[in-house]
Amino acid sequence: MLTLNYKTTMKKLTVLALLAGALTLAAFKTAKVKKIVFFGDSITQMGVQPGGYVDLIKSNLLKQGNKNYEVVGAGIGGNKVYDLYLRMDDDVLAQHPDITVIWVGVNDVWHKSSFGTGTDPDKFVKFYTAIIKKLQEHHSKVIVVTPATIGEKKNGENKQDSDLDKYSESIRQLAAAQQIPVVDLRKIFTEYEATHNTSDVEKGVLTVDGVHLNATGNQLVAEKMWDAIKSIE
Known part of the structure; x- marks a missing residue:
């Protein structure tokens, strides 16, 4: 017994x-701490500064005591989609991100009309597709973001509105084909301006200069970015 x-x-x-x-x-x-890399141009470069959208996301996580994420900004002023492709090994893949948020397109459009050095639509799609593919091959989840604005007047009144709409639609189609989340800031900003920009001003509602975010713009972007991140967790 x-x-x-x-x-x-x-x-x-x-x-x-x-x-x-x-x-x-x-x-x-x-x-396990998940690393999120925000990959983009000067808007993202400024986003890591105090009050920027990347900084707001980090600050909110800190306030919540949420230690499950490491948030990194990888933005460089003036970058176009091919710049992102050329530097992604060093600036993104070397960090082994769990999630990469791609926000690019403003300079591809802006520089095309202003300096003749932008990116043609077919090349934009080609490089963007290559970035997504390479990130996925390295086991990073991907979120894509449409270029928000170049001038805050009503849609159709700003010089680059037509091109922004075209490039944004290309990103939406890529997202649908790849079945990845899209933060459609082009649509979000256009709708916000229609409601809040009653004086039809060129800047000052969501941006300081028609492109780069002010406090309201940073808060709006931070909220929409975080919603997308939560959706794939």
Whole structure:
């Protein structure tokens, strides 16, 4: 009887030990810090500064005591889609991101009409597709973002509105084909301006200069970005 009880007790202890080990392993897995890289141009470069949209996301996580994410900005002023492709190995892939948020397109459009150095629509799609593919090959989830605005007047009144709409639609189509989330800031900003820009001003509602975000714009972008990040978790 003593031997039987001993064997039964040992079996129970073994089961409990295995269960405890499994729970510990599960806890370890859920505690893994996920790295989010925001990949873009000067809007993202400025986004890491105090009050910028990247900084707001980091600050909100800190206030919530949420230590599950590491948030990194990888923006460089003047960058177009091919610049992102050329530097993604060093600036993004080397960091082994779990999630990469791509926000590019303003300079591809803006520089095309202003300096003749922009990106043609077919090349824009080609480079953008290559960036997505390379990120996915390195096991990063991807979120894409449409270029928001170059001038805040009503849609159709700003010089680059037509091109912004065209390039934004290309990004939407890529997102649909790849089944990845899209933060459609072009649509979001256009709708916001229609409601809040009653004086039809060129800047000052969501941006400081028609392109780069003011406090309201940064807050709006931070909220929409975080909504997309939560949707793929």
